[in-house]
Amino acid sequence: SKNEGRNKLKLFDPVTLHSRQLQRQIVGDLREGIRSEQLVLYYQPIVELATGQIEGCEALVRWNHPIHGLIMPDQFIPVAEATGLIAELGRWVLCTAMRQLRQWRDNPAKSTPAFSMRINVSAADLQSLEFVDDVRDVLLKEGLSPDSLVLELTESAIIRNNELDRYTLMSLRRLGVGLEIDDFGAGYSSMGYLRKLPVDRVKVDRQFVKDLGDDPCQLEFLAAIQHVIRSCGLEAVWEGIETAQEAELLRSIGCTSGQGYFFGKPLPEADFLARLKATRGH
Ligand code: C2E
Ligand code: CA
Ligand code: CA
Ligand code: CA
Numbered sequence: 108s109k110n111e112g113r114n115k116l117k118l119f120d121p122v123t124l125h126s127r128q129l130q131r132q133i134v135g136d137l138r139e140g141i142r143s144e145q146l147v148l149y150y151q152p153i154v155e156l157a158t159g160q161i162e163g164c165e166a167l168v169r170w171n172h173p174i175h176g177l178i179m180p181d182q183f184i185p186v187a188e189a190t191g192l193i194a195e196l197g198r199w200v201l202c203t204a205m206r207q208l209r210q211w212r213d214n215p216a217k218s219t220p221a222f223s224m225r226i227n228v229s230a231a232d233l234q235s236l237e238f239v240d241d242v243r244d245v246l247l248k249e250g251l252s253p254d255s256l257v258l259e260l261t262e263s264a265i266i267r268n269n270e271l272d273r274y275t276l277m278s279l280r281r282l283g284v285g286l287e288i289d290d291f292g293a294g295y296s297s298m299g300y301l302r303k304l305p306v307d308r309v310k311v312d313r314q315f316v317k318d319l320g321d322d323p324c325q326l327e328f329l330a331a332i333q334h335v336i337r338s339c340g341l342e343a344v345w346e347g348i349e350t351a352q353e354a355e356l357l358r359s360i361g362c363t364s365g366q367g368y369f370f371g372k373p374l375p376e377a378d379f380l381a382r383l384k385a386t387r388g389h
Contacts, residue, residue, distance in 0.1 A: 133186050136172065141195055145171050148203055149373035152382065153225070153344060153366045156358045161386055163223040165259070165366065166204040167373045168196070188229055197232045202245055205256065207376060209249040211383070223285065225257040230264035234271055239278040246284075253283030257308065260286065262294045265304055273305075280305045287344070292332070301339045309336050313347020313367070319356060330360040337361075 140146060150164040170178040187193040208224045232238045246253055258279065265276070265288060279286060287308035292315060301309070311332060319325050336343040348354050348367030357365060371382060 130186060133183055134190050134192070137170070137183055137187060137190075137192055137196075140170055140172065141192070141199055145173070146196070146199060146203075147171050147375065148200065148207065149375055150207075150379040151366060151373040152371045152379075153364060154370045156354060156363055156365050159370070159386075161383060162221065162364065163225060163257070164379065165225040165227075165373075166200060166207075167227070168200055184229070188231055191231075193229045193231045194235055197229055197238075198241055200226055201241060205245045205249045205251060208255060209251055211380070212251075223255050223257050225259055225285075225287070227289065228258045228260050228264075230261070230267065230272075233260070233264060233275045236271075236275075239275060239282065242279065242284060243282060246282075254285060257285035257287050259289040259310060260306075261289050262291060265306065266300060276305045291336075298335050301335065301341065306341065308342040308344065310344045310346055310366075311336075316345060316347045316349075316353055316357070316367070319353055326356055326360065329357070329362075333360055333362055 147169050148166045149169055150166055152161045153163045153165060154160060155162050168180050168184075170180075170183055172178050184193070184196075187196045204224050204226050208222070211222070228238075242256070242258075246256065264272070276286065285308060286306040287310055288304070288306050289310050290312045291309045293312035311329075315325075315329055315332065319329065333343055342364065343362060344364040344366060345357050345362050346366045348357065348365045348369045350369055353367075354365060354369055374382060
């Protein structure tokens with residue numbers, strides 16, 4: 108029948124076959140990759156728009172695959188989330204980033220008192236009862252204060268609104284770590300819930316800056332977003348700033364913190380450190 112034909116076609120579709128094989132290979136390799144230190148963190152500066160001073164960084168994971176080379180997170184984070192490997196990956200990111208921050212602080216010449224580390228937290232991590240303990244343990248182990256860590260969570264993770272998530276968020280909040288909504292405006296786009304969520308920061312999705320162009324209406328729209336975030340008592344960070352003009356326009360409407368290729372791409376540890384030193388040397 109017609110149906111059988113369609114199924115057959117699907118079964119032998121080389122693209123499907125290839126991606127399934129690749130996916131299975133990635134799952135197998137990823138477990139091994141996490142354990143044998145093939146993952147690596149890159150660090151992207153977050154700057155104070157008025158001064159250009161680096162106020163913190165975001166840790167972004169890459170996978171240095173022995174055969175396929177450097178793999179970007181979009182290609183393996185979804186696999187990790189679908190297979191449960193994300194818990195192990197998330198723990199590795201947390202420990203590695205905070206150890207790195209402590210090493211930067213240990214070296215007096217490079218010390219950065221108010222500098223904070225941001226890491227991306229998957230929705231699945233909120234479901235794990237151990238996550239709060241992991242965060243508390245790593246801060247104790249590295250001797251870092253809770254406000255040196257900011258956790259970035261997507262809107263969808265934060266407003267899923269189940270009891271366990273809320274309990275985890277409240278526990279993290281009590282611990283004193285920063286909580287930030289990532290990609291704000293990309294999904295639910297509702298300003299209404301901003302006041303109700305247990306977060307203290309918002310990272311505005313880069314789509315808004317991308318659309319900025321020369322349209323004065325868009326700039327007013329961004330000013331309104333900035334105003335709403337501030338009037339809810341939250342800090343705003345603007346991501347995806349790629350040009351001097353974008354940085355200047357955002358500054359002109361009262362934005363204080365930004366991130367993007369204009370200020371610096373994500374860099375491996377050694378290069379990021381060189382950047383930190385160069386900035387501070389002036
Ligand atoms: P994200 O959290 O929204 O991270 C920002 C992404 O935008 C990064 O891509 C960064 O390299 C990129 N970016 C930064 N500045 C600019 C800019 O000016 N223009 C443009 N076009 N892009 C810019 P990346 O590193 O490929 O990460 C992609 C996503 O993967 C992240 O999006 C995040 O959702 C996820 N991810 C990355 N690292 C981790 C991690 O350690 N754990 C988890 N759970 N997810 C992660
Ligand atoms: Ca992020
Ligand atoms: Ca983002
Ligand atoms: Ca994202």
